[in-house]
Each structure stands twice: as structure tokens, then as C-alpha cells.
Amino acid sequence: MPSRRPSxxxxxDAAPSLAALFAALPASFQTEAVDFTAEPFARLTYAYPARPxxxxxxxxxxxxxxxxxxxxxxxxxxxxxxVNSWALAEWVRVAAAMAxxxxxxxxxxxxxxxxxxxxxxxxxxxxxxxxxxxYQHNHRAAIARLHAALTLACQGGQxxxxxxxxxxxxxxxxxxxxxxxxxxxxxxxxxxxPAWLREAIQWYFAAGLSTGLLSWSSLPGFLSYLGRHFAAFxxxxxxxxxxxxxxxxxxxxxxxxxxxxWLRQQRAPSGRPLAPSTIGLIxxxxxxxxxxxxxxxxxxxxxxxxxxxxxxxxxxxxxWRPGEIAGSGGYRGPASPGTLRSSGCPGTRSGxxx
Numbered sequence: 001m002p003s004r005r006p007s008x009x010x011x012x013d014a015a016p017s018l019a020a021l022f023a024a025l026p027a028s029f030q031t032e033a034v035d036f037t038a039e040p041f042a043r044l045t046y047a048y049p050a051r052p053x054x055x056x057x058x059x060x061x062x063x064x065x066x067x068x069x070x071x072x073x074x075x076x077x078x079x080x081x082x083v084n085s086w087a088l089a090e091w092v093r094v095a096a097a098m099a100x101x102x103x104x105x106x107x108x109x110x111x112x113x114x115x116x117x118x119x120x121x122x123x124x125x126x127x128x129x130x131x132x133x134x135y136q137h138n139h140r141a142a143i144a145r146l147h148a149a150l151t152l153a154c155q156g157g158q159x160x161x162x163x164x165x166x167x168x169x170x171x172x173x174x175x176x177x178x179x180x181x182x183x184x185x186x187x188x189x190x191x192x193x194p195a196w197l198r199e200a201i202q203w204y205f206a207a208g209l210s211t212g213l214l215s216w217s218s219l220p221g222f223l224s225y226l227g228r229h230f231a232a233f234x235x236x237x238x239x240x241x242x243x244x245x246x247x248x249x250x251x252x253x254x255x256x257x258x259x260x261x262w263l264r265q266q267r268a269p270s271g272r273p274l275a276p277s278t279i280g281l282i283x284x285x286x287x288x289x290x291x292x293x294x295x296x297x298x299x300x301x302x303x304x305x306x307x308x309x310x311x312x313x314x315x316x317x318x319x320w321r322p323g324e325i326a327g328s329g330g331y332r333g334p335a336s337p338g339t340l341r342s343s344g345c346p347g348t349r350s351g352x353x354x
Contacts, residue, residue, distance in 0.1 A: 018067050018071070021071050022071055025070060025074050029070045029073060029074045032058045032066060033055065033056065033058065034055065034058065034069075035055050036053030036055065036056075037053050037055075044073060044076050045082055045084070046085075048086075053086075054085040054088070057092065058092065060092070065095055065099065065105065068150055069088075069107075071149075072146050072149045072150065075149050075170055087138055088142050091143050093122075094122055095107065098118055106150075107146055107150055112140070116136060116143065119131075119135075119139060120135075120136070148167065149167075160173040160174055160206075161203060164190045165187070165188050165190070166189075167186040168185075168216060174209065174216075175210050176209070177215060187220065189201065192223075192226075196241075197230075197231055197242075198227070200242070200289075200293060200306075200309070203300065203303060203304060204289055205219055221281070225282045226286065229263070229266070242293070242306065242309045242311065244316075246315065246316065251315030251316075251318065252316050259283070260279075263279045264279065277327035278327075279327065280325045283324075283325050283326060286319065287317075287319040287320060293309060294315075294316040295317065297311075300312075
């Protein structure tokens with residue numbers, strides 16, 4: 001059972017101000033100079049035999065940005081994490097230059113991509129050439145982690161499950177099971193589109209975590225199945241409503257058949273077709289998600305402020321017939337193109353499906 005179980009729809013926690021977060025830090029972290037060769041910072045950086053750890057001169061930053069860096073370093077100490085000190089030192093210099101130009105007084109004022117673009121411009125201005133691929137590889141992780149931690153800190157006024165980034169190491173409101181491994185796991189919902197699907201996935205995950213029916217370690221896979229594969233299918237089919245355009249007579253069946261056929265067309269990162277076991281996991285995840293939403297359609301419409309969820313019917317909980325889950329013992333494969341056409345599926349494409 002989860003060790004922390006807040007309600008998925010309980011009151012939002014008040015968001016502490018950045019100044020309050022900084023004031024609560026130990027005195028050793030309230031500094032304008034960070035020496036990664038000395039405690040408490042020595043244990044926060046990776047060790048590189050060829051060069052000593054870097055030193056951060058935070059005095060060049062505006063006050064709020066100094067507080068943000070100090071706050072983040074303290075979160076690393078609490079979570080037992082490390083950072084590339086030389087990459088962070090470079091970001092301090094980039095941020096100081098951006099702040100000197102005016103308009104930037106927080107690391108959250110720009111997106112991660114905007115920070116990376118600013119760093120590339122600074123590199124070009126200094127060296128008269130674009131940075132090598134290794135530059136972005138070595139530096140992007142540091143700014144992305146800093147940005148995510150500060151975003152989490154600013155999310156305290158929201159219901160935890162509505163936050164675009166979930167990281168239970170830094171947001172103690174997220175219910176996880178005792179002793180569940182969390183290292184390296186952060187969920188980012190910002191890229192999931194459309195919004196009605198993204199918010200419903202978050203609500204579904206929150207309910208599962210709060211009741212103990214879902215474990216944190218299972219969510220990255222489920223987010224991939226729903227937020228990447230299923231979302232891509234909806235975009236490809238031009239489906240823009242939670243009821244999926246289900247016909248009153250045929251129900252969800254035509255959509256399910258088209259999803260099965262579409263999945264057979266997709267490729268894994270290796271370039272090979274998706275494995276039947278992966279397709280089966282996507283099928284069962286989508287079916288379970290919609291069974292949950294159909295059973296709670298009234299609550300979903302109210303909690304998500306999306307009245308279209310109320311349009312679901314019991315038919316939205318019935319996706320697959322026996323033997324249609326790929327990778328299962330009785331799997332017979334998805335319907336053929338001829339079956340798709342004869343079933344009255346709207347929008348069936350011409351030509352082969354797989």
C-alpha cells in the first residue's frame with residue numbers, strides 16, 4: 001500500500017515563496033560562492049580525474065536566481081543526487097549574461113529549449129563557431145533538472161496531480177509505496193496532447209496511486225502507451241473528443257479495430273515493427289483507461305472541467321473480444337482490411353494497413 005495517500009481531489013497545498021524556501025535552507029547553502037571541493041557541496045558533484053570540481057560565483061546572478069540555484073543544490077543534497085559542476089558553472093555564466101541584458105530574473109522565465117538556444121548563441125559569440133554535439137549533451141541535463149525542480153517548487157498551489165511534472169523525490173505529496181525505487185524517474189506530462197487526454201491521464205494515474213492499484217514504477221510505461229502511442233493514433237485519425245466519435249449503434253468497436261491495425265504499422269526505435277507484446281500492453285492499457293473513465297464519467301466531467309467526458313457510455317469500457325489482445329495465447333491478429341471495411345468503420349484508408 002502507498003506510504004503517502006492524499007486524495008486525488010483534495011485541497012491544494014499553499015505554494016511557498018522562493019524567498020521563504022531560501023530562508024529555510026541551512027546557512028551553509030545561503031552563500032554567494034559554491035565551492036564543490038568543500039562540504040556541503042563536495043558530495044553533490046561528479047568526480048572527474050582530469051579536472052577538479054568547478055566553483056560557482058553566484059554573486060553575478062540576480063538575487064532570485066541565486067536563491068533558485070541554492071534551493072536546487074539543497075534538493076540534490078536531500079535526494080542524494082549529483083550534478084556536473086562544470087556544466088552548472090557554465091549555466092551560471094549564461095544566466096548572468098541573460099540577466100545583464102534585462103528581462104530575465106528567474107531560471108523559469110525561459111523554457112529549457114530557450115536556455116539551450118541562449119547557451120548555443122553565447123558559445124558561438126565567444127568561439128565564432130557552433131558548439132559540438134557534445135556541448136548540448138553535457139549541458140542540457142543540468143538546466144533541464146534545475147528547471148524541473150524549480151517548476152515543482154512553484155507548483156505547490158496546485159493539486160499535486162494537476163502539476164505538469166511529477167517527481168516524488170522532490171514533491172512529497174505524490175503517493176508512492178514504501179521502499180519503491182524512484183531514482184531517475186520523473187513524469188513529464190507537458191508534451192501529451194490533446195489537453196483533455198493529458199488531464200485525464202493525470203487524473204487516472206492519481207487515482208491509481210492513491211488507492212494503491214497502480215505503482216509508481218509502472219507509470220512511465222503507461223504514460224508511453226497512452227500519452228505517446230494512443231495520442232499519436234488520435235492525431236492520425238483526427239479524433240478530437242473524449243467519446244472518440246463512437247457511433248451509437250457500433251459503439252467503440254470500429255475505433256478499437258482501427259487502433260489495432262494502426263499499431264501494427266508502427267515502428268520501434270530500432271526500426272522494427274512493434275513487438276506483439278508491446279501492442280498487447282498498449283491495447284490493455286487503453287482499454288483499462290477507458291473503462292475507468294467510462295465508469296466515472298460524471299466525476300471526470302466535473303473534476304476535469306471537461307463536460308465531454310460525460311458523453312461516454314458503457315460501450316467505451318468494451319474494447320476487445322477474446323483472442324484480440326496481441327501477444328496473448330489466443331491472439332488471432334487484428335482485423336483484416338476487408339473486415340475493417342465490412343464493419344462499417346468510418347475513414348478506412350485505402351491500400352494495405354500492415
